[in-house]
Each structure stands twice: as structure tokens, then as C-alpha cells.
Amino acid sequence: MNSRIRFRSFLIILILFAISFFYHLPFYVSQPGIAKELEPIIHVEGGNDAKGALMLTTVRMGKANIYSYLLAKWSEYQKIYPEHMIKEDDETEEEYSVRQLQMMEGSKDAAIINAYKAAGKKIKVSYDGVYVVNVLEGMPAEEKLMPGDRISKIDGIKFTSSKQFIEYISRKQEGTTVSITFTRGDTNMTERVMLKPLKGTDKVGIGITLVDDLKITTEPRVTIDTDQIGGPSAGLMFSLEIYNQLTKDDITKGYKIAGTGTINENGEVGPIGGIEQKIIAADKSGADIFLAPNENGAKDSNYRAAVKTAKNIGSDMKVIPVDSFKEALDFLQTLKPR
Template sequence: MENKKVSRWATIVSYLKRFKWWLAGICVTILLAVAILVPLPYYVEMPGGAFDIAQVLTVNDKEDKEKGSYEFVAVSQVRATFAWLLYAWATPFTDITTAEETTGDYSEADYIRINQFYMETSQNTAIYQAMTLAGKSVTLDYQGVYVLSVSDKSTFKGVLNLADTVTGVDGHTFNSSQELINFVADLDLGADVTVQYTSQGQKKEAKGKIISLSNGKNGIGIGLVDHTVVKSDDKVTFSTGAVGGPSAGLMFTLDIYDQLSTEDLRKGRVIAGTGTIGMDGSVGEIGGIDKKVVSAAKSGASIFFAPAGDNYKAAVKAAKKYGTDMKIVKVSTVQEAIDYLRNTD
């Protein structure tokens, strides 16, 4: 009898042991799933690669057959999970940022839209600058105004989205954003107003009211900037897909200029760089330059253009830390970049 009791307890203990390991296995699986799949209010930024501009840009429908390449570099951003945070802590040139630091006050969808706007604007400015430098005939045609923000007090909040283009107000069209601003400022506070706009290629219309703005003037409560399109006998086509942001402006300008001019500035070299491009040809600073230096070095670039100022200092520091002999070149204007390529081999 006693032996039977012992046998039963032994069986129960054996089951409990098996159950314990089975339960532990489930817990570990759940924890791993949480670590890998559950998003946190952070982003991880890391080198995103370097890309031959010839793969995303054509001039006059001709294949660019010259040796070497111009490359734009990217920063990759992923929504962090616990596993991504561990990776970032253990990996150089990888940073953790809060969602607010990354997207600002924008929703994730609006953040993507606004970066697409910045990409399109940088492309237009690059085309205009390159054609001007190459002595080509070029103009900028006004299309309307881009919506960059919508005030919480605006009656168009939730109607107009970032990167929509306002083409008219009450049936009136304008030749600049300032003309639109002046028009709505003269309307009475609380007056009904109808806005004509395009959103994702579709023409739309919305009704709202004139409100008092923080500057004391009347308006519709949107932040805006001119939406222009380049007009020229020469044709430049981009296919950058979902890549956003303004930081490829300098490199786009160099590539277009080189194809339009009779020069061969590349001379067989792999040339990378970053920086916004202004309407006056100035090169502006950008974010994540240490990661872009790493991307360029991995691609085999021999030259990396960095905007003058803090960007240049950070680029030199990153190159030294990574251990590349890639030449870091400081530029304030696109003309300085052209002169450097022209005068070096």
C-alpha cells in the first residue's frame, strides 16, 4: 500500500516537473514575442545605405553610361521594440530617439507625407539649380501652396492634410502664397470661405471660416509654402519611391549638372555626400550625418561632401571613428562642390 502511495506521488512530481518546463517554455516564447513584436515609443536610427543616383534619375531619357557614380546616402529609421533597443545599445553609429523627437507633432502618416514633400521640393530645386549652372533655359511655375501645418483652431483641421496643395480660395487663384495670405487677411472674421485644393492627385473643395491668427491677422489657419514645378526643354525624371526628406538635394544637383554639361566631373570616381540645396545654390545642414558617412564608406566612395559647420565636424569625427580614408570635403554651395571635382582627380 505504501509503495502505491509513493508511486502516485512520484508520478505527480514527474508531471509537475514536466508542466514547469512546459510553462517556462511558454513564458519564454511570450517574452521573446513581446521583445521582437511590441512597438515602443522610440525609434532606432542607423546607416541606411548609399544609392547610385543613376538608378533613380534620368536626364532627357538617356542612360548615364559614364564611369563612376554620384550617390545619395540615407538614414534608416525603424519603430523600436525591446529587441531593437538592445541592438542599438550594442551597435556603433546607431541611435535611439523618442517618437516625439523623430516625428515632432506629426502623426506617423503625416510625417511620411511631409518628408515626401521635402523630397519633391529638393528635386525641383536641384533641377532648377543644375540647369541654371549649366546655362539651360528654365523657369519655376507656381502651382499653388503646400499645406505644411494646420492650426488646432482652424475649421479646416482634419480636412486639409499636410502636403495637400491649395489651388484657390472662393474661386480666386493666386501667383504666390503671399497673394493667398493677403486675400484671406482681407476677409471678415467668421466669414464663410471655400478652399479649392488637390490631395493625392484628386481635386477637392472644402468649406470653413475665417479665424483670428496668432499674429492678429485674419486667415484660415494653415502654414504654407509655394508649390512650384520646373519648366524646361530638358527633361529630368525621378523615381525615388518612398524615400523622403530634403538631404539629397546637393547630390541630385551635381548629377543633373554633370549630365547636362559637357564636363565629366566624376572622372570614374564614386562620389557621395549630403546636404539640402537652396534656391541660391547654398548647401544646408542635415541630420544623421555620422550614419551617412558610414553608408558612403561601405559603398566604396572616395569622396564625401558634407555641409560646412557642425555637419562637417561631425562627418570628420565619424570617418575617423569608422576608420575610413574617404576624403571628407566641406562645402557651403554647390559651386564649391563643382569646383572641387573639376580641380581634383
């Protein structure tokens, strides 16, 4: 009898443990990821090799269960984020993943543009429309569009930038119906959508967040294989790796150089999340230098947080503040070869 009671008690405890393990809280937990060398995943035809390495850095981000939440509470370098800080209002997991991957694509495009222009190489950029990365609940696009759809025309009109696209829509009146031409997978589709006011603004819209769909032609050709890595934070390091393969002088000078930061088509470097975890990842990889967004010297900048973390963990890495692709290049060109 006692053995039966013990077995049932054990079984109940096991079931409760399994339920608590798979029950997700409305939080995300981030922790140090990896520092990954870029030369194996970026290939410029006829590109030059480096003696050192340029590396992107990542964080591991996942939904919190009871155990990961408690562990993060007691860990100095794991962070807990409320769900609304990670995902947009009413955004599904699928939409979040699509948004991250599309931001990565935008990051690649900006990196290629900056690197080729700086290296004086041939590049042609054309605008092919916009990608839908999120559809807002209760807005006209909800029943018509999906994350990943590529919109090519509005009312039969092609645009040369997403700015023109947004301006065209915003000039119209509430209740106006527009025709949206888009591609879903391999299928071309057209839907009619009535415009509604956008929450918190005095403008109307269809209720999507978007990124540009750019077609970039380069000489020599470049390919970037990021698999399922998402987000825009590797933009700066992509730019530097592409530039290094395009030019004869090796900007690594034999050093292992990690870093992070978004980049736009003008070469401006922007802040990212998880800088502390990325410093730890870079230090574990043996990086000599870490390039961190300076945010124009802001007191709470990524750079200042990176310096503090490097000091706290006793790292020998040299942390360098950068506000632009040019600043990063200028610094690397001052390094003495190893």
C-alpha cells in the same frame, strides 16, 4: 506534469517576447543606411555618362522597441531620438510619411532648377499651389483637409508663391471665414474654414504645414525615380547628378563621390540629420570623396561631425565642406582625372 509546466512556461515567455518586440517606445532609432548611385535613378534625355559615380546617402530610421532601443544604447553609431524630435506635435505616421515624401519632391524641384540654370539649359517654373503635409490638431483645417491635398486657391484667388499664400491668410482677422479650393486624388473640392490664432504667434491661420507645388518644364526632359525615399537631404547630390548629365565635362573625373545636404532654389546647401551614419554608409560603399554641409563654418556643423566620424572609423575618404551648389561644383572641377 513537469513537461506541461515547461511547455506553458515556454509559451508564456514566447508570448511576452512577441509583445515586447511589437510594443513601440516613444523613440526612434537611426542607423547607417546605404550609399546609392544616382545615375540609374536620374535620367536626362540624351544625357552624358560618367566614369565615376555620384551617390546619395541614407539612414535607416524606425520606431524603437525594447530591443532596438537597448542595442542603440550600446552602439556608437546608432542614435536614439525622442519622438517629438522626429514627428511634429500630434502628427500621425501617415502625415509623417506624406511630409517626408513631399519634402523629397521639393528637394527634386530645387535640384532641377539649380542644375539647369548652372548648365545654361532651358527651364520654365510655374507655381500651381501648395501641398498639405501636416494638419494641426485642434485647428480649423483638422476636419476639412488631409495630408497630400493640393490647395490651388483661397477665396477664388490663385497665388504665384506660398509666401503670397501665407501673407494673404495672415492679414485677416480671427474668426474670418475663407474658401479653400483643393484637389484630393482626382476630386476637386471646396471647403469653408474659419481662421484661428496660430500657437506661439500673433497671426491667424488654418493650421497646416505646406510645401510648394511647382510645375517644372525642362529641355531636355529629366526624370527622377526615388520610389519611397523621403526627406530633403539628397538635394545637393541630385543637383550635381543632373548637372553632370547635362554637360559634356564629367565632374566625377572617375571618382566615387558621396554626399548629403538640402538645397534651396538659390543653391544654398543646408544641414541634415544622421551625418555620422551617412559617413559610415559612404565608406562601406567605397566612396573616395564625401561632400558635407559646412553650415558657414559653425563649430557643430555637419562637416565637423563628418570629419570626426571618418577619422574614428579609419576611413580614407576625403571629406569636403560645402555651403552651396557652386562651391561643390568648383571643388569637383579641380579634381585631376583618374
